[in-house]
Amino acid sequence: MTTVTHEHEHVDEHAAPPAPTGWRRLTAPGWLRVPWMIVVFFGIGAGITVLVRWLEGWHPIWKGSIITTVELTTVPLGFLAGIGTFDYWVRYATGAPTAPEDHSGHGARSWRDYFRVNTDHKVIGVQYLVTTIFFFLAAGMLAMFVRAELAKPGMQFFDNQTYNGLFSVHASLMIFLFVIPAFAGLANFVVPLMLGAPDMAFPRLNALSYWLLPMAGFMMLGSFLVPGGAFATGWTSYAPLAVHQPLGQVFFNMGVQWAGASSIMTALNFLVTIITMRAPGMTFWRMPLLVWANFTTSLLVVIATPFIAGSQFFVMFDRVMHTHFFDPGHGGYPLAYQHIFWFYSHPAVYIMMLPGFGIASEVISVMSRKPIFGYRLMALSLLAILVLGFSVWAHHMFVSGMAPWLRVPMMATTLLIAVPTGIKVFSWLATMWEGRINFSTPMLFAVGFVSMFVIGGLSGIYLGAVPIDIHVSDTAFVVAHIHYVLFGGSLFTIFAGIYYWFPKMTGRMYNERLGKLHFWLTFVGFNLTFFPMHLIGVQGMPRRVADYAPRFADWNLFISIASFGLGASTVVFLYNMIWSWRFGPPAGGNPWRALTLEWQVTSPPPIFNFDEIPQVVGSPYEYGVPGARHAVLNGDRAEVGELEEVRRT
Amino acid sequence: MAVHVEAHGPPLAHRSSRVDASILGIFLFIASEVMLFGAFFTAYFFVRVAAGTPWPTPPFHLPVFVAGVNTMILVTSSFTMHWALQSIKRDNHAGLQAGLLLTFLMGLTFLLTQILEYSRIGFAPKDGAFATVFYCLTGLHGAHVAVGLMLLGAATIRAFRGHYSSEAHHGVEIPGIYWHFVDVMWIVVYSTVYIL
Amino acid sequence: MICVAIFAVVAAVIAYSIWKFRAPPDDESDGPPIHGHTGLEITWTAIPTALVVAIAIVSAIVLAKNGDAGSNPLHVDVTAQQFAWSFSYPGHANLTSGDLRLPLGRKVELKLRSLDVIHSFWVPEFGQKQDTVPGLTTKLVITPDRVGTYPVICTELCGLGHAVMRTSAIVMPAAAFEAWVNKQGKALAGPAGQAGKTVFVNNGCNSCHTLKAAGATAKIGPDLDKLPAEAKGAGKPLDAFVHESIVNPNAYVAPGFPKNVMPQTFSQLPKSQLDALVRYLVSSSRSGR
Numbered sequence A: 001m002t003t004v005t006h007e008h009e010h011v012d013e014h015a016a017p018p019a020p021t022g023w024r025r026l027t028a029p030g031w032l033r034v035p036w037m038i039v040v041f042f043g044i045g046a047g048i049t050v051l052v053r054w055l056e057g058w059h060p061i062w063k064g065s066i067i068t069t070v071e072l073t074t075v076p077l078g079f080l081a082g083i084g085t086f087d088y089w090v091r092y093a094t095g096a097p098t099a100p101e102d103h104s105g106h107g108a109r110s111w112r113d114y115f116r117v118n119t120d121h122k123v124i125g126v127q128y129l130v131t132t133i134f135f136f137l138a139a140g141m142l143a144m145f146v147r148a149e150l151a152k153p154g155m156q157f158f159d160n161q162t163y164n165g166l167f168s169v170h171a172s173l174m175i176f177l178f179v180i181p182a183f184a185g186l187a188n189f190v191v192p193l194m195l196g197a198p199d200m201a202f203p204r205l206n207a208l209s210y211w212l213l214p215m216a217g218f219m220m221l222g223s224f225l226v227p228g229g230a231f232a233t234g235w236t237s238y239a240p241l242a243v244h245q246p247l248g249q250v251f252f253n254m255g256v257q258w259a260g261a262s263s264i265m266t267a268l269n270f271l272v273t274i275i276t277m278r279a280p281g282m283t284f285w286r287m288p289l290l291v292w293a294n295f296t297t298s299l300l301v302v303i304a305t306p307f308i309a310g311s312q313f314f315v316m317f318d319r320v321m322h323t324h325f326f327d328p329g330h331g332g333y334p335l336a337y338q339h340i341f342w343f344y345s346h347p348a349v350y351i352m353m354l355p356g357f358g359i360a361s362e363v364i365s366v367m368s369r370k371p372i373f374g375y376r377l378m379a380l381s382l383l384a385i386l387v388l389g390f391s392v393w394a395h396h397m398f399v400s401g402m403a404p405w406l407r408v409p410m411m412a413t414t415l416l417i418a419v420p421t422g423i424k425v426f427s428w429l430a431t432m433w434e435g436r437i438n439f440s441t442p443m444l445f446a447v448g449f450v451s452m453f454v455i456g457g458l459s460g461i462y463l464g465a466v467p468i469d470i471h472v473s474d475t476a477f478v479v480a481h482i483h484y485v486l487f488g489g490s491l492f493t494i495f496a497g498i499y500y501w502f503p504k505m506t507g508r509m510y511n512e513r514l515g516k517l518h519f520w521l522t523f524v525g526f527n528l529t530f531f532p533m534h535l536i537g538v539q540g541m542p543r544r545v546a547d548y549a550p551r552f553a554d555w556n557l558f559i560s561i562a563s564f565g566l567g568a569s570t571v572v573f574l575y576n577m578i579w580s581w582r583f584g585p586p587a588g589g590n591p592w593r594a595l596t597l598e599w600q601v602t603s604p605p606p607i608f609n610f611d612e613i614p615q616v617v618g619s620p621y622e623y624g625v626p627g628a629r630h631a632v633l634n635g636d637r638a639e640v641g642e643l644e645e646v647r648r649t
Numbered sequence B: 001m002a003v004h005v006e007a008h009g010p011p012l013a014h015r016s017s018r019v020d021a022s023i024l025g026i027f028l029f030i031a032s033e034v035m036l037f038g039a040f041f042t043a044y045f046f047v048r049v050a051a052g053t054p055w056p057t058p059p060f061h062l063p064v065f066v067a068g069v070n071t072m073i074l075v076t077s078s079f080t081m082h083w084a085l086q087s088i089k090r091d092n093h094a095g096l097q098a099g100l101l102l103t104f105l106m107g108l109t110f111l112l113t114q115i116l117e118y119s120r121i122g123f124a125p126k127d128g129a130f131a132t133v134f135y136c137l138t139g140l141h142g143a144h145v146a147v148g149l150m151l152l153g154a155a156t157i158r159a160f161r162g163h164y165s166s167e168a169h170h171g172v173e174i175p176g177i178y179w180h181f182v183d184v185m186w187i188v189v190y191s192t193v194y195i196l
Numbered sequence C: 001m002i003c004v005a006i007f008a009v010v011a012a013v014i015a016y017s018i019w020k021f022r023a024p025p026d027d028e029s030d031g032p033p034i035h036g037h038t039g040l041e042i043t044w045t046a047i048p049t050a051l052v053v054a055i056a057i058v059s060a061i062v063l064a065k066n067g068d069a070g071s072n073p074l075h076v077d078v079t080a081q082q083f084a085w086s087f088s089y090p091g092h093a094n095l096t097s098g099d100l101r102l103p104l105g106r107k108v109e110l111k112l113r114s115l116d117v118i119h120s121f122w123v124p125e126f127g128q129k130q131d132t133v134p135g136l137t138t139k140l141v142i143t144p145d146r147v148g149t150y151p152v153i154c155t156e157l158c159g160l161g162h163a164v165m166r167t168s169a170i171v172m173p174a175a176a177f178e179a180w181v182n183k184q185g186k187a188l189a190g191p192a193g194q195a196g197k198t199v200f201v202n203n204g205c206n207s208c209h210t211l212k213a214a215g216a217t218a219k220i221g222p223d224l225d226k227l228p229a230e231a232k233g234a235g236k237p238l239d240a241f242v243h244e245s246i247v248n249p250n251a252y253v254a255p256g257f258p259k260n261v262m263p264q265t266f267s268q269l270p271k272s273q274l275d276a277l278v279r280y281l282v283s284s285s286r287s288g289r
């Protein structure tokens, strides 16, 4: 694991090595090697399974469900080996002299370079974004099916199990394949630039974490094709139910493992990059808040994600090896699953929100032409959320039958999270106060985010108060909370981020009028869709049901119609992105007149970001301060005294 | 697109921390591994404490003594690992090679003993929650030993091909850190599962 | 209330900012460089802290009150399984019922158990909810204070029948409740037909099956009025077929219906009740044609 920066001697050979010809094309890393590698690894997986079963005398020796489970591990490995994520490490491990770095795997010269293993963080960032938007559309499509079924009481299009599969895959894709990796993708593109670094600390690891994602996603989508249908236990996949479900369930178990592995690797990469590769002068207190946000998020990921891995292993072992983690008849303990799952998944909701906080901070400050209000407190409140986030998991279990004494302490910590979050909300408002606000599309989404997230957060406070939660837990009220924080929170900030950095990524400007249209359609459609869910939830409409009492029929029909409008608004977004990417007017290096480092280079940035590492001389948000500078680039040397002592933090 | 940049390659990243990137990386990785073990220990806690499963559930026994000997082997291998690293820091290639080889062999012995123990222990993962947790905790650790052996294997191969020196020995140091972690984790597993 | 007020404040500030601080299109100037204000920051840390502490204290008090069962509660044992509820009354000779009948005004302590996966007991009108966990017994206290029929809903995803795992909670005046208890006791001891029907309803068969004689119309399982034809299809005498279908539902799975949905626990019914049930189904399905 060397960084690109170490191989300095061979910088002159940038041209890709001559393309392999003839048979060699089959053995060179790439799409031609993928199919046969998958076959080989399939064989290995099946072989080992059959061998073990034969040795142990288990019958039948060839058992479909077991083979499938094993293949969900080995086939993805085959894919990765084929596409070429492991080549370097295999050569290293066998002791071959590592090939001199020719940077052929770095940067994009044509669109084809986006379809192979690439170690450039900017390419990877775009790969992430396009992939995650694909899964967003797929998951949104499933939500449309869900709403179609719910438009009327009784059963319309799907049977119960299929319906359960629809919302389970919808939620799992949205969470594990859209929100979490989309934030990782944006950060991948932006963070190294903001730090003044040429790339991430471990570019090859970065590529590997990307290539894990499509597999996890197709695994979850593919579960619709297996006998018994898709996994149908919600994105929470509670044991013991999950242990007794049809085969599709393992597609969730394994999909989560791959996506989780990807996010752990990325988080590790971010942490190391942020700690060891900041430009001179970039102390922690001069980092843009987006970097701060990804720093805290990555800490959350590294610490929490192994817990969901554990929980899914247990379910899988219970299924495949007939262990008894959750079977009370044999000494197991069903609630253990929920404790372990939520010890990850509560922090996960902050994994899905803190990067958004970072994006909002960037956008609001730039578009208001004012420094962020209370910069240090903004950073500290992120850390406070990080710490508190680990002490609240049982608020998802108020009615679960866990030890009753846990309820009140967990309620207290849960409610306390309102304090650091409130600090952030109020600081954003204060940042806008008296600003010269430019309501471009990113700003609209950022402001939309602040208002909608407050609604979602406050419904979270209702849920945090135990007596209220006991009534509304597992009802449409929770569904409303979920979407106000995840759609109104995470998704709005992702949109803000995409619009904001679109000119930087593509070099072209998106269409502002379409952007604004997209915002208003989304904003209105979103509220019409999800606000009524609060009401019907309190009145007694449970969640996760395909059929419901007739008295909720009117509201549900209303919600369904609104949701189709919401879905249609996405088309505007897609059209805008695709059209502008090809035909948009050139954006120039710094269309927002922003101070952070990524805007000081060309759009799109040069392959190695900076010709020379910049010198950071001040805060990134000094809008309105006469003569203030964040950084000095490219040889125009700082005046005497402007460069302070560069401290190592 | 910025052709002139390609002419002279990436600027050297500024090193903003005294800690080396790869060393920091492996420590963070270990932090997340510790949490993975944490999840398994949480399951252990719920089965043994919350559900009150007898430990070990009669009529089963745990081979405390054999596993104890095995523990000694693994702990010793930590010292040989340390020796290997110290050797290469002083450019002593023979020491490095011997140290790595010894470590590798001891790790392998540990793993084989563990497998033997499984086959003789008299119960399978499906025989109740005690057996479940026993197999999963020791199995998870076993998997880590296996990964550690792969890393050590690569380091050993490279050592015999003369790759390391007193200036460049990350390739030994990082598997070493991982190996020490695997050892320490075993001590925790051994004391909670076998002894307590 | 507090929450509405907070949202109002936030929304007002946003609206005001949007209206007041919008920059004209070609304005390239910057805002005033305000970096922060310690007093303000302390205020908006302190006020929410005070608010959430207050909310926490009030909630804790309400919670403690809700959990108090008083000195003489009615005890009901609740058993959940995929996908049916059953209730039994330890104070009344373990009388079992497929719907929950409660006397008005008396506190009720429910002891909840599950036979398979996690379910959750909820009656929206009572405002209380509790999961049932296999291997654990959980408790819930409710006070029925209005006569009426309310839905009992399973709110924890428990498999494909989750959406239909429903029954009713019927709150009746105390006297009517006593009368019902007595009638049930007599019916079980009474003539076979009546006993069979009582067993059928009390065990929640009617929540999944159609049977004209019992007024059942559910469609999760096969239509039991068509049992004779089904038995012929399986090649078995009707009574043996019915008996087997109840004690071992997976032995013969009716075409078009999923395996493992019908609970396998009815084999534990007392023999007298099981026999009454089988006889009842045989006779009512024959006559129902």
Ligand code: HEA
Pocket (backbone or CB within 6 Å): A236, A349, A350, A352, A353, A395, A396, A414, A415, A417, A418, A419, A421, A422, A423, A425, A453, A454, A456, A457, A458, A459, A460, A461, A463, A464, A465, A469, A472, A473, A474, A478, A481, A482, A485, A486, A489, A490, C006, C010, C047, C048, C049, C051, C052
């Ligand atoms: C982005 C994701 C996200 C975020 C940020 C949050 C934030 C919060 N959530 Fe939410 N939550 C989810 C995603 C999220 N949640 C999901 C997906 C579920 C469902 C899981 C499932 O499928 O079961 C869930 C479920 C859930 C439950 C369980 C409900 C149940 O199943 O019974 C609870 C209960 O306490 C809860 C509480 C909270 C709280 C207190 C916050 C707080 O962090 C909110 C803090 C923010 C504010 C309070 C607003 C801003 C503050 C001010 C303006 C200051 C003034 C405010 C006060 C003084 C109150 N959430």
Ligand code: HEA
Pocket (backbone or CB within 6 Å): A136, A137, A139, A140, A141, A143, A144, A146, A147, A150, A167, A168, A170, A171, A172, A174, A175, A178, A179, A233, A234, A235, A236, A479, A482, A483, A486, A487, A490, A491, A529, A543, A544, A545, A546, A563, A566, A567, A568, A570, A571
């Ligand atoms: C980021 C997270 C996220 C997002 C963005 C959404 C978006 C949406 N969600 Fe989802 N949802 C969850 C996370 C999310 N959801 C979670 C965690 C659950 C809980 C699941 C559980 O219980 O386990 C849930 C559950 C859930 C339910 C409850 C199911 C139930 O309990 O029975 C419903 C019902 O209405 C719903 C609806 C919607 C709708 C209408 C949208 C809309 O916003 C979607 C809008 C649609 C699109 C954006 C797609 C449009 C596509 C096209 C127009 C086609 C174009 C296609 C091509 C060109 C190929 N969601």
Ligand code: CUA
Pocket (backbone or CB within 6 Å): C081, C082, C083, C118, C119, C120, C154, C155, C156, C157, C158, C159, C161, C162, C163, C165
């Ligand atoms: Cu039982 Cu849902």
Ligand SMILES: [Cu+2]
Pocket (backbone or CB within 6 Å): A345, A346, A349, A393, A395, A396
């Ligand atoms: Cu939570």
